Amino acid sequence: MMRKTEPDIFADRAADEACVVGSAPRGTIYCANCIRCKLVPSPAGSGSYYLRVRCDAGQWRKKSGEEKIYKYFTVARRSIASCSYYEDMGEGPEFLKDLRATLPAADELYGAPD
Secondary structure (H helix, E strand, O other): OOOOOHHHHHHHHHHHHHHHHOOOOOOOEEHHHEOOEEEEEEEEEOOEEEEEEEEOOOOOEOOOOOEOOEEHHHHHHOEEOOOOOOOEOOOHHHHHHHHHHHOOOOOOEEEOOO
């Protein structure tokens, strides 16, 4: 298991605090409000799956260059200072507020449709 570095921990904490307070720092872009933020299933065996999010523009990368995929319930926390691929869905702060209220609190296992 890879341990987070201190700057990573501080970045995650800052993102968490911004979500709790409900106000984004000036210039912060929330990935969940971008047209390129996609919801994808991740197999969990026995026909069930977890929901994950990925950047369709490939902006979420690990140090190894591999694509980074995040758990669905954390999508409202994903933010960056700037992105040349960002395309606003036009729903703004109200969408993010509703998203935070409706997201599951933890990773949930979903069954395959019948």
